[in-house]
Amino acid sequence: MTHFRWKQIGFACAFVGALWACGGSGGSDSPAPTTPTTPTDQAGSDRKAMLTNMADNIILPSYANFKTKFDLMLAKSNAFTAKPDKATLTDFRQAWVDTYVDWQKIELFDVGPAEQYTLRNFMNIYPANTAGIEEYIASGTGTFEVPASYPKQGFPALDYLINGLGTTDDAILARYTTAADAAKRIAYLNRLTTQMNSVFNTVYSAWNTGYRDTFINCTALNAGCSTSKLVNGYVLNYERFIRSGKFGIPSGAMTNGAISAETVEAFYKKNISLTLAKTAHQASVDFFNGKSVKTGEQGPGFRTYLNSLGAKDSSTGTLLTDIINKQFDAVSQQLNTLKPNLYEEVKTNNTAMVQTFTQMQKIIRMLKVDMTTAMSITITYTDNDGD
Amino acid sequence: MLKSTSIVRFAPILFSVVFFTACKNGDENPTTIHPQLRKSVEYTKLTDTTTYANFFVDEAGAKTVDLTTGATRLLMFRAINTYNGTAVGTGATLDAAVLKNMFTNTGSPFSGTANTGLNTSGVQLRSVTASSLSAADAEKERQTIEAGFTAISTASKSVSAVAAEGKAGKLGTYLVDEKGIEQGQIIQKGLIGAFQLDYISNVLLSDKNLSADNLTLVSGKKYTALEQNWDEIYGILTANPIYGSKATATSSGESFLGSYIWEYNKEDFPKIHPALLKGRAAIVNNDMTVLKEQVAILRPAMEKAIASAALGYLGKWKTGATDAARAHAIGEGLGFIYSLRYAKLNKGDAAFSDAILAGLLSSPNGFWGLTNAKIDAAATAIKAKFNMPL
Numbered sequence: 173m174t175h176f177r178w179k180q181i182g183f184a185c186a187f188v189g190a191l192w193a194c195g196g197s198g199g200s201d202s203p204a205p206t207t208p209t210t211p212t213d214q215a216g217s218d219r220k221a222m223l224t225n226m227a228d229n230i231i232l233p234s235y236a237n238f239k240t241k242f243d244l245m246l247a248k249s250n251a252f253t254a255k256p257d258k259a260t261l262t263d264f265r266q267a268w269v270d271t272y273v274d275w276q277k278i279e280l281f282d283v284g285p286a287e288q289y290t291l292r293n294f295m296n297i298y299p300a301n302t303a304g305i306e307e308y309i310a311s312g313t314g315t316f317e318v319p320a321s322y323p324k325q326g327f328p329a330l331d332y333l334i335n336g337l338g339t340t341d342d343a344i345l346a347r348y349t350t351a352a353d354a355a356k357r358i359a360y361l362n363r364l365t366t367q368m369n370s371v372f373n374t375v376y377s378a379w380n381t382g383y384r385d386t387f388i389n390c391t392a393l394n395a396g397c398s399t400s401k402l403v404n405g406y407v408l409n410y411e412r413f414i415r416s417g418k419f420g421i422p423s424g425a426m427t428n429g430a431i432s433a434e435t436v437e438a439f440y441k442k443n444i445s446l447t448l449a450k451t452a453h454q455a456s457v458d459f460f461n462g463k464s465v466k467t468g469e470q471g472p473g474f475r476t477y478l479n480s481l482g483a484k485d486s487s488t489g490t491l492l493t494d495i496i497n498k499q500f501d502a503v504s505q506q507l508n509t510l511k512p513n514l515y516e517e518v519k520t521n522n523t524a525m526v527q528t529f530t531q532m533q534k535i536i537r538m539l540k541v542d543m544t545t546a547m548s549i550t551i552t553y554t555d556n557d558g559d
Numbered sequence: 560m561l562k563s564t565s566i567v568r569f570a571p572i573l574f575s576v577v578f579f580t581a582c583k584n585g586d587e588n589p590t591t592i593h594p595q596l597r598k599s600v601e602y603t604k605l606t607d608t609t610t611y612a613n614f615f616v617d618e619a620g621a622k623t624v625d626l627t628t629g630a631t632r633l634l635m636f637r638a639i640n641t642y643n644g645t646a647v648g649t650g651a652t653l654d655a656a657v658l659k660n661m662f663t664n665t666g667s668p669f670s671g672t673a674n675t676g677l678n679t680s681g682v683q684l685r686s687v688t689a690s691s692l693s694a695a696d697a698e699k700e701r702q703t704i705e706a707g708f709t710a711i712s713t714a715s716k717s718v719s720a721v722a723a724e725g726k727a728g729k730l731g732t733y734l735v736d737e738k739g740i741e742q743g744q745i746i747q748k749g750l751i752g753a754f755q756l757d758y759i760s761n762v763l764l765s766d767k768n769l770s771a772d773n774l775t776l777v778s779g780k781k782y783t784a785l786e787q788n789w790d791e792i793y794g795i796l797t798a799n800p801i802y803g804s805k806a807t808a809t810s811s812g813e814s815f816l817g818s819y820i821w822e823y824n825k826e827d828f829p830k831i832h833p834a835l836l837k838g839r840a841a842i843v844n845n846d847m848t849v850l851k852e853q854v855a856i857l858r859p860a861m862e863k864a865i866a867s868a869a870l871g872y873l874g875k876w877k878t879g880a881t882d883a884a885r886a887h888a889i890g891e892g893l894g895f896i897y898s899l900r901y902a903k904l905n906k907g908d909a910a911f912s913d914a915i916l917a918g919l920l921s922s923p924n925g926f927w928g929l930t931n932a933k934i935d936a937a938a939t940a941i942k943a944k945f946n947m948p949l
Binding site for chain 2: 287288289290315317318319394395396408412545550552553
């Protein structure tokens with residue numbers, strides 16, 4: 173069939189068709205399309221300002237502060253493994269506490285290199301798997317890369333190794349000096365700190381060799397860019413690792429009331445668990461408000477960005493950021509009612525632990541639903557498909 | 560004017576055209592060169608809420624859309640998935656023979672009131688699975704799917720056990736095999752690729768199929784072969800009258816491929832229903848230009864959704880805080896990575912998919928030996944292939 177013939181036929185059809193019936197459109201011109209004016213992308217420039225402030229005044233200085241403490245802890249660890257005695261143990265423990273507290277100020281930056289290299293998995297998965305740690309010590313080997321090894325390393329493993337091996341300092345020191353496997357235990361401690369150092373430095377150096385620019389320049393709102401990743405990582409951290417990890421799981425609030433006090437953070441040291449939780453909570457509050465780690469001044473952050481978007485409670489007209497900060501305050505006050513040892517709190521004052529979880533749950537709803545809706549950001553870390 | 564032979568040859572068509580004649584404004588479809596069977600559809604009459612099945616009618620007002628064949632296959636896919644779910648749901652031991660019969664629609668394998676019609680539908684999934692490939696390659700892929708049936712059947716025998724490294728059973732609410740692989744996901748996500756993506760994108764939307772007869776009605780039907788070809792796409796993609804209309808902030812309201820376009824290709828998701836409508840209208844209008852424009856929306860959108868889903872689940876392996884969450888994530892991820900072989904626009908093939916799968920499962924303990932490095936290598940390969948930012 174040639175086109176020529178089809179054209180002939182088409183022509184004939186059109187002719188016949190015209191005779192058949194032709195309801196014309198009346199000849200009215202369709203309205204000329206209006207050229208959309210290019211609006212200045214206020215939200216985009218707000219995001220750029222926010223990301224820049226977060227990178228330069230919060231994330232990078234927080235990483236740097238942590239590194240200072242961390243390097244000191246590594247030095248104290250090396251001093252201890254070179255010569256395990258009461259003095260080196262005491263020094264190591266203090267440095268471990270200081271570094272662990274500072275860790276709470278960087279754990280929330282679950283974006284970029286920390287997300288890619290899953291920094292948290294190698295630093296703070298608890299409770300420590302003590303049986304697994306002992307197996308690794310005995311065998312003198314074992315991978316640190318698979319998920320099953322996460323609770324055999326990081327701060328919780330160090331907690332076990334410097335606080336949990338005996339009821340007295342002498343008993344603990346004996347495990348590093350006179351015990352048959354003392355050399356293997358020392359070797360494991362060295363492996364642990366080497367591993368932590370390696371993973372942290374991978375993240376730290378990526379931030380300081382290019383990622384900072386990638387981060388502040390990826391201002392689009394899609395799931396692959398900084399704001400979405402940052403918000404996802406931030407909310408995930410508060411939900412799973414502050415609310416659930418520190419309170420929901422030990423108190424049984426998330427496990428049908430089945431309490432498990434031994435799953436608190438810093439289980440062997442115990443009396444710093446509240447400090448760790450408070451520090452993590454405050455870091456999230458400060459991050460929300462764009463508070464500079466260097467000056468203590470508030471700058472562009474989630475708070476200013478939400479205000480700029482005009483996010484308000486529709487019924488009362490109250491700014492969403494005021495509502496969120498009020499709830500953050502409520503959590504802070506609740507935390508102030510707790511005693512330093514959360515293990516003991518679970519055992520003797522668990523109602524307050526559950527109340528803390530409940531207050532934090534209110535924050536999660538605000539951050540995960542209200543904040544993300546206002547920002548047009550999708551929570552991607554949950555599974556929505558329901559299969 | 561016309562030679563008499565031509566008149567004889569085209570008389571039926573001419574008659575039809577005259578009978579159902581369309582009103583053609585000269586400037587409406589300048590590229591149209593074929594006569595039309597039906598009255599032209601004005602594209603501007605299509606809206607985001609136009610119901611696909613009701614909109615397209617013949618001169619007598621009878622619907623020309625028939626979703627039966629596509630919808631039947633989607634129900635078969637759902638039936639397989641539902642049957643697989645009974646292992647965890649009710650502790651059932653799964654029978655691989657039943658699954659194979661569901662795949663080939665042999666021996667009345669479908670039960671339940673919603674599915675009784677499937678047994679006598681005369682269509683099956685297996686014949687259209689991986690059907691863009693050569694006969695030998697298609698057979699290989701079909702056997703891969705069937706190997707999954709055997710694997711899930713074996714795993715289901717351990718459904719009351721708790722899984723561990725080297726041990727099949729349940730992790731949380733997920734049934735995994737002795738290597739920690741959730742075979743139900745391998746099957747489901749594998750069929751999303753081998754059945755839905757391959758059949759829709761590489762067969763029904765192929766140039767060959769899009770040149771199907773559009774001038775005569777299929778005997779005894781109200782549609783042309785090309786119209787039915789397009790309707791099959793709709794029926795396979797969604798069971799909803801308006802694709803995507805049930806989506807909320809947290810749920811797609813769709814299933815299988817249709818839901819993953821929502822979850823992993825938010826940008827293209829709202830374009831799908833309009834493209835399906837416009838493509839169907841273009842077929843009515845015999846407007847190959849506009850038809851091809853819709854194909855150019857649909858095919859890349861589906862491939863992007865599959866690739867993004869693969870990456871998304873690799874990421875969820877990382878963020879998963881429990882073995883159960885990680886196993887479920889990688890089960891979905893492995894299924895989607897398998898399906899990348901059908902992303903032909905992006906030059907996906909079996910070698911590409913299989914190399915990534917081999918890398919991920921290089922340890923004898925499978926899931927239990929996964930590391931960040933293996934996940935990252937897989938993600939990097941996918942991003943490079945699909946031109947996504949690294």
